[in-house]
Amino acid sequence: MIQKMKGTYDIIDDIAYFQWIEKKIIQISKLYHYKEIRTPHFEASQLFHRGVGETSDIISKETYDFIDRGHRENTLRPEGTAGVVRAYIENKLYANPMVPHKFFYYGSMFRYERPQKGRFREFRQFGAEAFGSSSPLLDAETIAFAVTFLKSLKLKDVKVSLNGLGDKASKQAYHQALKAHLKDSIHDLCKDCQKRYQENPLRILDCKVDTDHPALISAPKPIDYLTDDDRAHFEAVLEALKTMDIDVEVDPSLVRGLDYYTHTVFEIKVSKALLGNQNAICGGGRYNHLVETLDGPPTPAVGFSFGIERLIVALKAADIVMEDYGSHLYLITLGEAAQKEGLRIIQKLRLGGIMANIDFLGKSLKAQFKQSEHHKARFVVVLGDEEMRQGDVEIKNQETQEITRSSIRGLYATLVDLLTAPSACDTCEQKGESS
Numbered sequence: 532m533i534q535k536m537k538g539t540y541d542i543i544d545d546i547a548y549f550q551w552i553e554k555k556i557i558q559i560s561k562l563y564h565y566k567e568i569r570t571p572h573f574e575a576s577q578l579f580h581r582g583v584g585e586t587s588d589i590i591s592k593e594t595y596d597f598i599d600r601g602h603r604e605n606t607l608r609p610e611g612t613a614g615v616v617r618a619y620i621e622n623k624l625y626a627n628p629m630v631p632h633k634f635f636y637y638g639s640m641f642r643y644e645r646p647q648k649g650r651f652r653e654f655r656q657f658g659a660e661a662f663g664s665s666s667p668l669l670d671a672e673t674i675a676f677a678v679t680f681l682k683s684l685k686l687k688d689v690k691v692s693l694n695g696l697g698d699k700a701s702k703q704a705y706h707q708a709l710k711a712h713l714k715d716s717i718h719d720l721c722k723d724c725q726k727r728y729q730e731n732p733l734r735i736l737d738c739k740v741d742t743d744h745p746a747l748i749s750a751p752k753p754i755d756y757l758t759d760d761d762r763a764h765f766e767a768v769l770e771a772l773k774t775m776d777i778d779v780e781v782d783p784s785l786v787r788g789l790d791y792y793t794h795t796v797f798e799i800k801v802s803k804a805l806l807g808n809q810n811a812i813c814g815g816g817r818y819n820h821l822v823e824t825l826d827g828p829p830t831p832a833v834g835f836s837f838g839i840e841r842l843i844v845a846l847k848a849a850d851i852v853m854e855d856y857g858s859h860l861y862l863i864t865l866g867e868a869a870q871k872e873g874l875r876i877i878q879k880l881r882l883g884g885i886m887a888n889i890d891f892l893g894k895s896l897k898a899q900f901k902q903s904e905h906h907k908a909r910f911v912v913v914l915g916d917e918e919m920r921q922g923d924v925e926i927k928n929q930e931t932q933e934i935t936r937s938s939i940r941g942l943y944a945t946l947v948d949l950l951t952a953p954s955a956c957d958t959c960e961q962k963g964e965s966s
Contacts, residue, residue, distance in 0.1 A: 538652025
């Protein structure tokens with residue numbers, strides 16, 4: 532039997548989570564005026580090598596690369612930002628006078644890494660990118676967007692960690708200080724860190740192997756090497772977040788795993804009770820030179836991304852349960868004539884927005900009632916020869932056991948009235964509020 536590839540999975544039981552999250556992505560993105568953009572699942576390999584950075588683990592260890600029949604080097608997208616930037620440049624979206632230009636994306640990404648809980652080789656990512664403004668207020672709004680999205684999913688105890696890397700001058704000064712600090716102990720660190728020392732020393736702070744090494748614990752922090760302008764930017768971000776009542780903690784060791792970040796970098800974490808020590812579910816920051824690096828006009832930008840699978844693990848751990856969609860109506864038919872008439876009836880109901888189901892296997896009355904329970908149908912109608920002769924039916928409410936009579940001709944209108952009528956619980960709540 533042919534089986535799925537390692538690190539992939541079929542979305543079956545969790546589909547309600549994905550659909551709910553996708554709905555929230557669209558809702559919250561509209562609130563912040565982000566428009567959806569959809570880019571290809573594979574791009575020229577050069578895009579990611581230049582954009583993400585040759586020294587990042589993603590490029591050096593995790594990409595899915597292939598050569599097509601035209602002898603072109605291609606890569607399955609390992610992250611979303613580079614593709615969005617390429618589309619921004621290629622389609623001259625920077626010419627739109629409505630600045631900043633805001634986009635969100637959602638889709639599959641691919642990384643060849645060891646599969647584990649909440650991490651797969653094909654995974655879904657939701658991200659947002661804003662181009663055209665270097666304002667620290669945009670950094671703050673971007674973080675607020677991500678926090679609002681999490682709040683819409685009912686996740687609590689969300690924490691924002693923030694750090695300032697500064698721009699080129701600040702990063703260069705820090706690189707020199709970090710290399711000087713690590714010079715005598717670099718050979719005690721892992722081979723990856725020894726390579727990073729020469730190519731991109733900032734990435735050493737993101738090492739998962741040597742995180743507790745004394746040399747890393749005592750290492751200087753990027754925030755201590757910010758220029759006056761870069762420090763003012765960072766402090767303005769903090770002040771704006773405070774104004775919006777968003778609590779943040781400054782984490783001087785936070786650098787993120789991609790080479791293109793400048794100025795603000797951030798992570799959003801949930802409680803360790805939900806995901807353990809690896810509890811970051813969102814990461815992002817400012818990248819003021821990536822558009823230019825990929826041959827576009829100089830354009831400041833900022834963005835974030837969420838891993839959807841890890842988000843679902845957190846939702847489940849927080850006991851946020853998604854129910855499968857039920858039906859408004861299950862139409863039980865008795866006999867061949869009733870089944871044909873029933874198919875006509877539910878087609879009319881469906882065109883009017885009623886979720887309706889019917890039996891196609893010729894099951895008995897008892898079996899069809901059982902099937903209505905599986906479909907979580909709120910109402911059940913039995914249609915047989917007698918009902919067709921009389922022209923009316925009984926509508927049974929599966930929750931209250933109440934019976935309502937209706938003509939077959941007026942079934943749609945009756946169901947709409949029943950579905951829109953306040954329930955007993957709603958009435959009780961309204962009375963409680965008024966009292």
